[in-house]
Amino acid sequence: xxxxxTRKLLCSxxxxxxxxxxxxxxxxxxxxxxxxxxxxxxxxxxxGEISVLVAGTKCGPASESISKANGISKVLVAESDVFKGxxxxxxxxxxxxxxxxxxxxxxxxxxxxxxxxxxxxxAAKLDVSPITDxxxxxxxxxxxxxxxxxxxxxxxxxxxxxxxxxxxxxxFPADPLEGGSAAxxxxxxxxxxxxxxxxxSQELTKSDRPALTSAKNIVAGGRGLKxxxxxxxxxxxxxxxxxxxxxxxxxxxxxxxxxDLQIGQTGKIVAPNLYIAVGISGAIQHLAGMKDSKTIVAxxxxxxxxxxxxxxxxxxxxLFKAVPELxxxx
Ligand SMILES: Cc1cc2nc3c(=O)[nH]c(=O)nc-3n(C[C@H](O)[C@H](O)[C@H](O)COP(=O)(O)OP(=O)(O)OC[C@H]3O[C@@H](n4cnc5c(N)ncnc54)[C@H](O)[C@@H]3O)c2cc1C
Numbered sequence: 001x002x003x004x005x006t007r008k009l010l011c012s013x014x015x016x017x018x019x020x021x022x023x024x025x026x027x028x029x030x031x032x033x034x035x036x037x038x039x040x041x042x043x044x045x046x047x048g049e050i051s052v053l054v055a056g057t058k059c060g061p062a063s064e065s066i067s068k069a070n071g072i073s074k075v076l077v078a079e080s081d082v083f084k085g086x087x088x089x090x091x092x093x094x095x096x097x098x099x100x101x102x103x104x105x106x107x108x109x110x111x112x113x114x115x116x117x118x119x120x121x122x123a124a125k126l127d128v129s130p131i132t133d134x135x136x137x138x139x140x141x142x143x144x145x146x147x148x149x150x151x152x153x154x155x156x157x158x159x160x161x162x163x164x165x166x167x168x169x170x171x172f173p174a175d176p177l178e179g180g181s182a183a184x185x186x187x188x189x190x191x192x193x194x195x196x197x198x199x200x201s202q203e204l205t206k207s208d209r210p211a212l213t214s215a216k217n218i219v220a221g222g223r224g225l226k227x228x229x230x231x232x233x234x235x236x237x238x239x240x241x242x243x244x245x246x247x248x249x250x251x252x253x254x255x256x257x258x259x260d261l262q263i264g265q266t267g268k269i270v271a272p273n274l275y276i277a278v279g280i281s282g283a284i285q286h287l288a289g290m291k292d293s294k295t296i297v298a299x300x301x302x303x304x305x306x307x308x309x310x311x312x313x314x315x316x317x318x319l320f321k322a323v324p325e326l327x328x329x330x
Pocket of ligand 1: 221222223224225247248249250251262263264265266267268278279280281282283284285286289299300301302305317318319320
């Protein structure tokens with residue numbers, strides 16, 4: 001007979017063995033996205049055998065790099081021109097084929113534009129509810145996510161037999177991708193071509209600045225900047241801080257900056273060490289995307305602006321005077 005505590009331990013170990021997780025890697029064939037490393041950490045928290053799916057055109061380098069992560073049993077690789085542009089329609093068919101062969105209990109992807117396009121389709125095809133944008137894992141069936149634009153935290157117990165999950169990158173540490181040597185195998189082969197969509201081309205913004213979602217420092221501007229040209233003030237400040245530049249939705253909607261800079265509920269979720277909000281009022285939809293930043297600095301001429309309620313340092317000032325002064329002093 002086992003002592004009760006030992007028996008409990010044995011059960012949870014056995015349970016972890018029964019779980020098998022498929023992580024969908026986001027990459028550009030060469031390099032994994034940082035969000036994939038965060039997603040891998042979340043998968044490890046769920047516990048169980050972890051496989052990673054890397055699908056692309058010539059994705060050898062990305063597969064190699066994830067195979068080095070500790071605690072992965074295999075990397076399934078699918079290389080074909082069909083996966084050009086990483087379209088959700090083709091990747092969904094591949095994921096379903098992998099699911100049919102391996103019977104995963106969890107399918108997990110980053111809650112980025114990539115994962116958000118694919119996993120709801122996969123969930124619909126498997127007739128289960130997607131569990132989106134989790135920020136915590138209690139156990140293999142219980143996950144934490146925010147609701148009401150980040151104003152309430154929900155603990156969700158999933159009863160579906162297959163859990164299809166997207167992971168908020170900022171809520172989990174990046175897996176260091178070292179200490180392991182997982183087997184690299186071919187993913188199930190099949191005809192994944194679809195008439196639903198055709199990849200034509202892609203134009204990516206080229207920038208020497210850090211990417212918004214992984215930057216340690218961010219300077220973000222809002223409608224208070226008044227024009228796109230005035231964002232130069234923020235770029236100058238960002239250069240001094242090696243920071244990424246972001247924006248509120250109002251600034252994006254007004255055409256000051258492109259929409260890949262948008263931070264918030266319907267934009268990117270960020271959690272840098274330093275977030276400087278300039279001419280941003282602090283609407284809840286904006287806060288939903290940045291309130292987990294470690295130090296928040298707000299510059300706003302209105303002392304009643306809600307951004308001051310979440311900021312660690314607040315400067316009530318005209319941004320057109322304060323920002324150049326700050327940049328010059330750095
Ligand atoms: C469904 C939904 C989703 C949304 N998603 C998002 C989202 O993802 N991200 C997002 O940001 N918003 C989002 N919004 C919009 C959000 O509600 C706000 O409208 C938006 O965030 C406001 O942007 P802002 O703070 O730049 O503009 P405003 O609210 O107009 O604030 C401008 C601020 O600049 C200050 N200011 C003006 N001039 C100066 C100056 N010279 N010096 C200093 N300060 C100055 C003003 O005092 C004011 O506080 C969403 C809304 C909805 C309904």
